Amino acid sequence: MTSGTAARGSYAKTAGRRSEILEAAAVVFAEHGYENGSLRAIAAKVGISQAGVLFHFGSKIDLLEAVLDLRDQRSRERFTRRTEGQPAGIAHLRAFVDLVRDNVEEPGMIQLYSVLAAEATAAGHPAHAYFAGRYDWLIEQAHVSLLALRDQDLLRPGVEPGHAARTLVAVLDGLQLQWLYHPDRVDTVGDLRTSIQQLVSVPL
Amino acid sequence: MTSGTAARGSYAKTAGRRSEILEAAAVVFAEHGYENGSLRAIAAKVGISQAGVLFHFGSKIDLLEAVLDLRDQRSRERFTRRTEGQPAGIAHLRAFVDLVRDNVEEPGMIQLYSVLAAEATAAGHPAHAYFAGRYDWLIEQAHVSLLALRDQDLLRPGVEPGHAARTLVAVLDGLQLQWLYHPDRVDTVGDLRTSIQQLVSVPL
Secondary structure (H helix, E strand, O other), X not given: OOOOOOOHHHHHHHHHHHHHHXXXXXXXXXXXXXXXXXXXXXXXXXXXXXXXXXXXXXXXXHHHHHHHHHHHHHHHHHHHHHHXXXXXXXXXXXXXXXXXXXXXXXXXXXXXXXXXHHHOOOOOOOOHHHHHHHHHHHHHHHHHHHHHHHHOXXXXXXOOHHHHHHHXXXXXXXXXXXXXXXOOOOOHHHHHXXXXXXXXXXXX | OOOOOXXXXXXXXXXXXXXXXXXXXXXXXXXXXXXXXXXXXXXXXXXXXXXXXXXXXXXXXXXXXXXXXXXXXHHHHHHHHHHOOOOOXXXXXXXXXXXXXXXXXXXXXXXXXXHHHHHOOOOOOOOHHHHHHHHHHHHHHHHHHHHHHHHOOOEOOOOOHHHHHHHHHHHHHHHHHHHHHOOOOXXXXXXXXXXXXXXXXXXX
């Protein structure tokens, strides 16, 4: 991975420290948002100085981007592994539900995305373009699957792929928010599955 | 309204100032969230001192509550006026869509609610109980309407009122978020209407 002169042990140490900082940043941003989540709090969680954080990530914005990129990369890898060799359609919707099920195991990340997605609606927010693009991508993915299902004659009558794609992504955002308030009462995965099942005539 | 000794002119002046502060607070909290939205910025918008703001509202938390209460009161009044004398059911769902249509006219308030609802998922947030209760209330309202429609045999086959109530509220949250990113492309009211129409067999 590195062609530098750092010894093997030192490289592993750096990677470990970067990973600790990313985890701490995810927790702090989830709790306070990006604007109000401080480098000081992140550094304190890791037990290093702010300068130590900046040595590894350059700036607070770089750190936020690294947190989001890491998470996206993990999600993409899982999604690709689960849909490998399968055509767009029901397999992709199933992999989408599986991804949401994985996320429920990490409530901190759901809170992070919920808080940042709302905070970043402000046009000047550093993550504004990221979230605008993320919505485009998610809706496009759902749309492609639903169009394929329509071609396979597997959509229920009256389902319009464009509307269904937008509202599937919307329903997930909204259910996760309800779940953050009432984790004991809201079954995000179950409700999402039911919503998808109401769109398609093949068992999910 | 007041039984105090303030002269009529002075009372009107106080009410006008309170209303200016509430408007400024709504704008600042929408842009920066509650945690990061400062009294200093609110005071500056009105052209008074922070002490001036606190003279009218006591504390930042009191000010937030006043902003939310004012908005809720307006919404409830409109909803009640539109559903007066009508039994629970389709009339209430129509009034709900009308309320959402009113809100689209005030993008700042949508941003305020989106940001605060996400920020207040943190258990210690001063608006946590407010938003937890607001979700309960909204979902309960939708549930009552959908149960009435089921009794009137006006739900489409396979629609379960509890699931439909949760996902209707969720879809609204999610669509408003998408709309804040792409106001030119997302038709919140149109998509919400379509979602409701897919639940009920009577024209919305």
